[in-house]
Amino acid sequence: MINEENDDLTNQDNQEPNETITRVTGMYKDWFLDYASYVILERAVPAIEDGFKPVQRRIMHSMKDLDDGRYNKVANIVGHTMQYHPHGDASIADAMVQIGQKDLLIDTQGNWGNILTGDGAAASRYIEARLSKFALDVVYNPKITEWQASYDGRRKEPVNLPVMFPLLLAQGGEGIAVGLSTKILPHNFIELIEASIKHLNGKRFTLVPDFPTAGIADFSNYNDGLRGGKVRVRAKISQLDKNTLVISEIPFATTTSSLIDSILKANDKGKIKIKKIEDNTAAEVEILVHLPSGLSPDKTIDALYAFTSCESSISPLGCVIEDNKPLFIGVSEMLRRSTDNTVQLLKQELEIKLGEFEEQWHFASLERIFIENRIYRDIEEEETWEGVIKAIDKGLQPHIKHLKRAITEDDIVRLTEIRIKRISKFDIDKAQQKIDALEDQIAEVKHHLEHLIDYAIAYFTRLKNDYGEGRERKTEIRVFDDVDATKVVIRNTKLYVNRAEGFIGTSLRRDEYVGDCSDIDDVIVFTKAGKMMVTKVDTKTFIGKDIIHVAVFKKKDKRTIYNMIYRDGKSGPSYIKRFAVTSITRDREYDLTNGNKASTMLYFSANPNGEAEVVTILLRQAGSIKKLKWDIDFADILIKGRASKGNVVTKYSIKRVELKEKGVSTLKPRKIWFDETVRRINVDGRGDLIGEFRGEDKLLIINQSGVVKTVTPEVTMHFDDDMIVLEKWEPKKPISAIYYHGEKELYYVKRFVIEQEDKEENFISDHPKSQLEIVSTDWKPMAEVVFAKERGKDRKDNMEVNLEAFIAIKGISALGNQLTKDKVNQVNLLDPLPFESPEEVHANDLEVIDEETLGATESDASTKPKDDTETDKDDEGQTSLF
Template sequence: MLNEELENENNLELDAQLEGEETIHEISSVSGLYENWFLDYASYVILERAVPALEDGFKPVQRRIMHAMKEMDDGRFNKVANVIGQTMQYHPHGDASIGDAIVNLGQKDLLIETQGNWGDVRTGDSAAAPRYIEARLTKFALDVVFNGQTTEWQLSYDGRKNEPVTLPVKFPLLLAQGVEGIAVGLSTKIMPHNFRELIKGSIDVLKGRKTTLLPDFPTGGLADFTNYNGGGRGGKIRLRATIEKIDKSLLIIRDVPYGTTTTALMDSIVKASENNKIKIKKVVDNTAAEVEIQVHIPPGISPDLTIDALYAFTDCEVSISPNTCVIIEDKPRFLNVDELLRLSTTKTVRLLERELEIRMGELEDKWHNSSLEKIFIENRIYRDIEECETWEAVLEAIDKGLEPHKPLLRREVTQDDIVRLTEIKIKRISKFDSFKADEFIKKLEDEMAEVADNLANLVRYAISYFEGLLAKYGKGKERKTQIRTFDVVSAQKVAVANQKLYVNRKDGFVGYGLKKDEFVCDCSDMDDIIAIRKDGKFMVSKISDKIFMGKDIIHVGVYNKNDEHMVYNMIYVDGKTGISFAKRFAVTSITRDKEYDLTKGEKNSKVVYLTANPNSESELVSITLQPASTARVKQFDFDFAELLIKGKGSQGNIVTKHPIKKVVQKALGESTRGGREIYYDEVIGRLNTENRGRYLGSFNTDDSILVIFKDGSYELTSFELSNHYDVPNIEVIHKFSPELVVSAVYTEGETKVTYVKRFVVETSTMGKRFAFIPETKGSKLLAASVHPEPKAEIKFQRDKKSDKETESLLLSDFIDVKGWRAMGNKLNYFKIFGVSIQKEEETEVVKPKTGTKIIKAIKVEPRIIQEQPASFFTGDHVVLEIDNLEPVLNLDVDNEQTGDLLKPVKPPKKQLNLF
C-alpha cells in the first residue's frame, strides 16, 4: 500500500512539472501496463483462438482452413501439406496448429472428405504426415457452408488477402461437430450431436415445438444424460463402454467412451488389476474395423461383478462436464444447446431470406434487361440512331423510343440500361426470336413468383430446406450412442477381496497388517469394519493396516450398510440392576468412527452372548444360571424367534433376573424375515430390493429367474443384485418355477411359416442360453409370454387388395404344452404383420404392519402367500462363560418387556398362482 501511495505522489509531481509543456510520451504505471496487456491477451485468446463463433460454429483456424480449401477447390483431392500452406496466408500461427485442426475436422467426417491414413479417434492412432494424406470439401460443405454473396469480408492479418468474418453456414454446425477449447479464465466444451436429430430439431423450432437435444458421440457406447442440464454449466454426462458377456470366462468391450481410446482403456484395466481392484487373467486388444477388447476372467470370479468393477475402477465409465460457451457479438456467452439450436435456426432463416432477396434482385435484373432488349429489337428502336451524330444523341434517341413502353417495365430505365442496349450485336438482332424471348421472360416471371412466395412464407421455405438436407445427406447418419439410465456402481461393493482381516481381540486392534493375530475373513481395502466389544459398545471404521477399536472385542466383520438381513442375536446383563436382556437387532445406518452402546448404557454392563446371522436366522439357546442363584430352575431354553427384530438402540426383553453362568447355542433356527423381495428395474436392467421397477417375487436360496430373449432363446439366472440384463434384447423376465409355461409365436427362417409353441423349461443349467426356436437364418421370435391364459392379437392381410385385419387367439386352446425343442403348430394365416401376446399380470407388494407380505394382483382377489424361510449361511457366534458375577437383589418387575410375537401365517388351502 505504501509503495502505491509513493508511486501516485511521484506521478502527480511529474504531471505538475509537465503541465503546460509539450507531451512527448504518455506516462503509465507498470501495474496498469500489465493489466492492459493481460486483458488484451485474454481477449485475443478468447476471440481468436479457443472459443467458436455462434454465426458459423468455427474457431478462426477452422474458418480459415475452410476458406482456403474453397479457394483451392476444383473437385479433386489436395495434399494436406498444400492446404496448410494456403491457410497460412490467413492464419499466422504455424503449420502444426493448422495441421492438427485439419485432421480434427477430417476425422469428424462431415465437411472434409479424406484420403489416406487420417488416424483413428477410437484407438488414438495419429494421422500420417501432411505430405502423405489428401483432402477435399464434401458436397455437404459446398452446399451449406459457402456463399460469396452473403459473406462479410475483412482483410487478412497482413492486409494482402480478404478473408470471411464468418462463413454463411445454413446448418447448426457447431452442435453437429462439437468443440472444445480452453481460453484465459473460461473454457468451452460442446458435445457433438446427431445429424438427423439436429435437422429434425431445427424443423421443430420452426414449427414452434419444444426441443430436447441429447449428444451423439462418434465412438458409440452408452450414455446417461440424467444430469445433462441442456449442455449448460453444471451439467454432467456419464459415458460407458458396451461390455458383452460371452460366457463365464470372457467379456468383450465393443466400444470406448467418447474422449478415451482403446490404449488408454486397456492401460486403466491393467492398472486396476495391478492394484487388486479387479481380478482378470489377461486383456487382449483385437480392434480392427470394430472395437474388440477381450477381458479374460479367472475361474470363480463373477462376470457380472467384473463388469461392475470395470465401470467403477477403469475408463469403461467416464464423466464429462459440458459447458456451452460461444462468441456472440464479440463477447463470450453461456447458453444451453436448445438455445443454441434456436439461435442457429433463426440465423439460417435470415441467411435463406438474404439468398432469396439476392436471387429476386438477379431475376428482376434479368427480367428488366430481357424486356428492354425485346422492346428494343421488336420495335426496331435501333433504327432511330442511324441519323445520330453524337453519343448523347444516340442515348437520347433510344430513350425517346423506349418512352411509350416504360409503363410496362417494373423499374426506371437508367443510362446504364441504354448503354447496354447499344452493345447488342447485329448478329443477335438478326437472329432474335420473339417467341423464345417471351418464353424466357415467362420462365423468369414464374421463378420470381416462386421466390416471392418463398419470401412471404419464409418458415415454410426453411422447413423445406431442412427436409431437403435430411433427404440428401441424412442416409447412414443414424444415432450411434444408446441413451440409457445408469445405476450407481458402489466401488466398495464390487471391489475384489484383496486383503485379509485380522484381529487382536484382547488389545482391541483390527486390520490387514496384523498377520500374526487371529484371521477373521477376506475383505477389500475399501470395506468398512464393525467391531462389537464385551461391554456392549460397537464402532464402524474404515479398514486400514491397523486401527484401534476398543479392548475385548467379541465380534468383528465386514459391515454392509443398509443390510437388513444381517441380524445380531444378543443377551446382555445390565450393570445397574443385574437383569439380563435379550434383543435382536440390525445395524442399517451408522456414523463412521462413532461409538454406539447396545446396552441400556449403565456402567459394568456386559454381553454374555452374541451371534451374527447374515440371513436373520433365529436360534434356540440353553442358559445356565450361577449355582449360587436363588432360582429353582437353574437351566432353561430361550428361543430368539420369539423376539421381534428391532433397531440397535432397543432395550430388549427380560430373560432372567438371576446371574447367568453361561449361554450355549442349542439349535439354529430359520430365517424370520423370509425370502428377499426382488424387483426388476426395466430402465437400467438391474435387480434391486428397494421397490424400484417391476416386482418379481420373494426369492429363497434355491430360486432363480427365467429370462426370455428376443432372439428366441432363454436363460436361467440367479437373483444376485449384481446381475446385468440387456434391456433392449429381453422379451420376458420372470421368477422361474418348474410348472411355468412359456407361450411363443415365431417365424421359421427358411419356410417363412409362423408357428405357435407352448413348453415348460426342462433345463437346469444356470447362466447358459438355450434356443427354443430354429437357429436357421431368418428365424425370428414374434412374441412370448408366461401368462397362464395367453391371448394373442394377430394382425394379418388375406391378399394384397384386402385391408389388414386383427384376430384374437387363445393359445392354450390352440396348442397343448410340448417339449421345448418341439416346432409347435402352424399358424394358418395369410401374410402376418404383427403378433402381440398378453403379458403376465402386474403385481404390487403391500407390507402390513406384521411384516407378512401380501401379493395383490390386478383383477385377482388378494390372498396371503405363506412365507418361506431362506437359509444362506450363518455367522459366527461367541459364548462367554461368566463365573464371577456377584448375586443381585431380587427385584419385583411389574411390567416386563416381552415384545410382540410374530404370529404364524396360516397357509391357504390352495396356493394362488398369479403368473
C-alpha cells in the same frame, strides 16, 4: 511500469545493499488483458454465428479458394491457409484433421487417423481433402458474406461464414482460453434438423448429445449443456461366453488404447481380475476381456464401470463468442439462435435472388423494346456519344411505362453493346418466353419471402432428406444405476484379528484369519464390553480388547440383523435386543448397552438374513430362585434401532447363555421389480413387479436364442438384449415352446421342466438356421399356426394347438413332437386356457414372522418389555433388501 527505490530500507542501521521494487500493475493491466482477450476471441472459443473458431473458418475459406472439385493435398491447403492465419502449419494441420474426423464438412482421402483407437493421421503431405457436398450447400455464399482484411492486409477473409445449419452443435467444440473454457458436446445431425423444424413451428424440443464413438449415456443431468451439468458415458459391454466379455462401443473422449490401459491398471491394483485382454479393433471396436474361471461376468462388468474408463463423466460448458464477448448459453438457445440466423440468411439470399431476377427482367424487357421497335436505327445519324445516348433514351420513352424502375445511363450503355448478330437473329417469341419465365421466378421468390418460415422448414427438410442417410443416432440413451464399488471390487486382501489384544488389520498374518477384503472396504467390529465401531481397512488398527465379531461392513444393509443379550453394569439386570446397522460415522465408538460401567455381552450373533435363533438362559443358584433355566426365542423380539435399551431378560445373575436351536429368517419376502429403462432388477419399486422372493427362490430367464437358465436374483445382474421371459421360477411349472429345426426344416413342439438349477441350457437345436418361434410358461398355453400358401393349392385354414394336450412333459434335451408337415407362415401365441396352479407350501410359510406386528411374548414375566427407549430413528423398522 514504474521503478522506485525503497528509501525506508536503505536508511536503517546495518542495512544490506539497496533493493529495487518493480511494480507490474501496468504490465498486468495492458499486456495480460490483451493476451487473454486475444486467446479468447481469436483462438479457443467458437463464434455463435457460424460455429467456427478462427483457424477453422480460415481453413474452410482456403478450401473454397482452392476448390475445383478435385482432392488437394492437405499440405497445400495448410500452406494456403497460412496466408490468412498468423500461426504455424502444425496448428492448422491439427485443426484440419479434427474437422475431417467429424465426417461432415470435409471429404477425406488417405489415413486421417482413427477416433476409436487414437491413432494419429498421416503427415499432411500424404493425405488429401476436398469440400463435401454438404459444406458446399450450407457453408458458402459470397454474396451475403461480410469480409474483412486478413492479418497482413493483403487479402480479404470472412468475418463469419454464412452457415445455414446448427453446425456448432453438430460438430461440438472444445477449447481452453485464459480464465475460461468451453466444452460443447456433439449432437445428432437428424435430431438437430428436427429440433430446428419444431422451433420454427413454435413447438418445444429437447436436445441431448450423440457421440461418434457410440456407447451408452445417461443425460438425466445434462442441464441443457450449461455449467454444472454432467453426462455419464459408458462402454457397451456384453457377455460373449461365461469367461469372455466383449466391449463393442467405447465412451466419448476415450480410445481403445486408453481404455485398455485403465483396465490393466485396475487389474494391477487388484480392483478387478482378468486373465488377458485382446484388442481386435479395426473399423469397429472389439475388445475381448478374458476372465479367470469361476469369476462372475456380471460382477466384472460392474467393476469395469466402477474402476476403469469404461464409465466416465463429462462436464459440458456452453461458452461461445457473440459481438466479441464470451457468452454462456445452453444448447437449446444455441439452436434457436442458429435457426433464426438461418432464416435471416435465407431471407437475404431470396432478396438478392429477387433483385437479380428483377434486373434480368428489366434488361430483357429493354432489349425487346430496343430491338422490336428498331430503336437502334435512331443512332445512325448521331455523331457524338452523348447524342447516341439521348437518341436511344428518346426512342425508349414511349414504350417503358410498364417497367418497374427508371432507365439509367448504364442500361442504355448495355443496349449499345448488343451485337449486330444478336439483333439479326432476335426472336420475339423466345424473348417473351424468357420474360414470362423470369416473371414466374420473381413470383416464386416473392411467395417464399411472404412465407419465409414455410420456406425455411422446407429447406431443413431437404437437408434431412439429402444428407441424413446414415446419420442416425449412435449413442444409446439410458438411465444408469450407481455402481457400489464396495460390492464389485475384488477382495484382494486378507483381514486378520487379534481378539484378545483388540487389533484388526491386513498385516496381522500370525493372528486369526477373518476373511477376504479390499482396500476400499469398511470393517464392523463388536467387543465384549458392548462397544461397536466401523473403520476403514488398514494394515493395523486398535479397536478395543476382547473382540467378539469382525466382518466387512455393508452400507445400508437392513437385512443383516444382530442379536444380543447383555448385562447392564456390574450387577444390574440383563437385556435382550435385535437391531440392524445401516448408517454410522466412521471411527466413532458406539455403546450398544445402557451405558453403565462394567456392562458386558452375554450372547451375540450376526445373522445375514435376519435369522432368529432360540437360546437357553441358565441362572446362577442364589437365594430362593425357582426357575434356573428357560428358553428365549429371538423371533419374539422386535427389531429396533441399535441404541434401543432392549427387553428385560431377568434381574438375576446369568451363568451362561447356550444356543439351543438355529433360527429361520424373520424377514418378509422381498418384492423384486424389473426396470426396462436400465434393464436391471431392483427392490425400490421401479418398473414391473416380478414377484415376492424368499432366500431359495430364483429367477427364470429365457432368451430369443433358445437359452434358458435360473439364477438367484441380485441387483448387480445384467440381462441380454434378446431376453424374452423374466419371471419368478416355479420348479414344477412346465415351459412350452415351438421352434424351427434348421437341419430338419420342420417345426417342433416341446414341453419340459428345468431339472438343474443355475445351469445355462439351450433347448432348441444348435443349427445356425434353428430359431425359437414362441415360448410360454403358462400351464395350458394355446398357439395359432398360420399356414403358407403353396402353389396350385388353396391356403389351409389357421390351426389352433393346445400345447398341453399336444405333447407330454419331456426332458429339456428332447427333440419334441413335429408340429406339422405343411409349410408354416407364422406361429402366434394365444391366450392360455384357464387353469388353477397347484399351491406350493414352503417351509418358511409356517415360520416367517412379521417384525412390524410381532412383539415380545408375555408367557414369561422375565421377557416382558420394560423401559425400552428408541434413540436411533435411522435404524427403525426392517425392510427387505439384497
